[in-house]
Amino acid sequence: MNGSFSTRMLRTIAAWVVVAIFFFPIYYWTSVAFKHGNDIFNRPPKLFAFTPTFDNFQKVFGISLGSGGITVTPGGGNFYMAPRVWDSIVIATLSTVLAVVIATLAAYALSRMNFRGRHSFVGWVLSTRMMPPVAVAVPMFFIYKNFGLIDTYTGMVLIHALMNLPLAVLLMKSFFDDIPSEIDESAIVDGASRFMIFRRIVLPMAKGGIAATAVLCFIFSWTEFLFALTLTTTSLKTVPVVSSTFVTSIGTAWGNMAALGAASIIPAFIFILLVQKHLVRGLTMGSLKQ
Amino acid sequence: MRVAQARRFVISDHPLPWLLPLVAILLVFTVYPLIYNIWLSFHGFVPRRRALEFVGTENWVQLWNDARFWQSLVITFTYFAIALIFELVLGMAIALLLDSDGFGFGFLRGVLTMTLVIPPAIVGMMYLLMEDPQFGVISYLLQSVGLLNPNNPILATASTALAGVLVAEIWQWTPFMVLIFLAGLRALPPEPYEAAMIDGASSFQIFRRITLPMMSKVIAIAVLVRGIDLFRVFDYVFVMTSGGPGASTYSLSLYAWQQTFSFVKWGYGATLSLVTLVIILVIANLFIRIAKVRW
Secondary structure (H helix, E strand, C coil), X not given: CCCCHHHHHHHHHXXXXXXXXXXXXXXHHHHHHCCCHHHHCCCXXXXXXXXXXXHHHHXXXXXXXXXXXXXXXXXXXXXXXXHHHHHHHHHHHHHHHHHHHHHHHHHHHHHHCCCCCHHHHHHHHHHHHHCCHHHHHHHHHHHHHHHCCCCCHHHHHHHHHHHHHHHHHHHHHHHHHHCCCHHHHHHHHCCCCHHHHHHHHHHHHCHXXXXXXXXXXXXXXXXXXXXXXXXXXXXXXXXXXXXXXXXXXXXXXXXXXXXXHHHHHHHHHHHHHHCHHHHHHHHCCCCCCC | CHXXXXXXXXXXXXXXXXXXXXXXXXXXXHHHHHHXXXXXXXXXXXXXXXXXEECXXXXXXXXXXXXXXXXXXXXXXXXXXXXXXXXXXXXXXXXXXXXXXXXXXXXXXXXXXXXXXXXXXXXXXXXXXXXXXXXXXXXXXXXHXXXXXXXXXXXXXXXXXXXXXXXXXXXXXXXXXXXXXXXXXXXXXXXXXXXXXXXXXXXXXXXHHHHHHHCHHHHHHHHHHHHHXXXXXXXXXXXXXCCCCCCCCCCHHHHHHHHHHCCCCHHHHHHHHHHHHHHHHHHHHHHHHHHCCCC
């Protein structure tokens, strides 16, 4: 659709304005992370004219960016959150690995092998994606309590892997479906076993798909709230849960919270840009191909 | 040899060894909780004895007579419908706007993906700050143009609290629709458009008669995926309002969660979460049938 120069110009301006509106809250939130308390609580809100400070990051991460370079000082303050970031990273990474391994195996069978009930099996996997977290979290809380899994990496990794499995299975199946099955068949004629075909031929061809699946699983675990809120109490907490605890009786530590939030967005954003090619397929669980 | 037999089975064409880990974890984490939930819905926690006791259908009777349950059902459906309509319409409009190979458009699409990676709980906190009656930037803007009475904080007034939550929801997930619709638009064949141009169709006619019908499958999938998440909304309401003021922003998920963990009504909480589950499964499966979505 080529219009005249002026309509194209108008379209470009409109596009920038719309995206700027969507970007504004992120800018504002990031700016709060660099503000002193009195600048945050100013009325009218200060958007651009404020003296930037690293105090918030220092409190939250124990890292100061002074004149002498970067120094790390693990703080003991209420808002020292570096260990919580570590918890989030461990849970997201391990649950991603677990989900991707299990999903890849299952997706290969669902993509390549003909067996009775395959369609209903896919339907069952899809319907587990529809379960509201609260319907899983309520019973899981009691089960975890009995097995001593509350506040453990094991418990969180298992539940986040479960949460991501339907997505990972359906997504990996769609990537395997893209690889022509003639390749498998000719390898079988040559005497290769199923597992050998899977490991030596199909997996390497699906590398991009595995990466995309892993990134999405990581992000969904990173941003998950209800399970983390319910199944952890004190010694283990993830970033989304902990950020809701900055509200205290003497007010909310907005600056510290914004510092944590802004810093937690960056790794996820970098990851998602790396797999942008497969993003829509991932968001629709493999049903739309780009 | 047993071992050799087992080995041959594992590498054979049988799907079972491949599906076994998935089936095991799905059984443990979905079927078992489901059964436990059903069991729990017929029990009640007796604080005095610190134990669960069989109460028959008491929880289900209570559910039927609980005005707050029906209210939270209405709130959940309202939230679902308003958010879905806004996200679909805005998403389509912005996708049409960004569907261009012009300079900078790739960058703009990249910026839009940013909202999707922020934890919804943190988005809730962001909007809690921005909607603060004293120093929130959104409140300030609305107050200065006279659309908002400074004495009625957005999130602490029953009539506006849900709208305040919906702003955060729609902000975060409209880009989700934009990206899906953009992918759909880019995959459309050019021939129908060329024919329509020759016939002199207006751009609205082209959108209505060509783009929309060809995009119907994409739209159906977007509605399904987003709709499931909308119906189980929890994070925003938990962080921004905890259901208040009064009970004006209680979603079903939040109500079930609070009954279980804040008010230790374990049996009733399980009943509520079970109802939420059934409603989602029924609606989603009906939708899949009607819209003929296939995986």
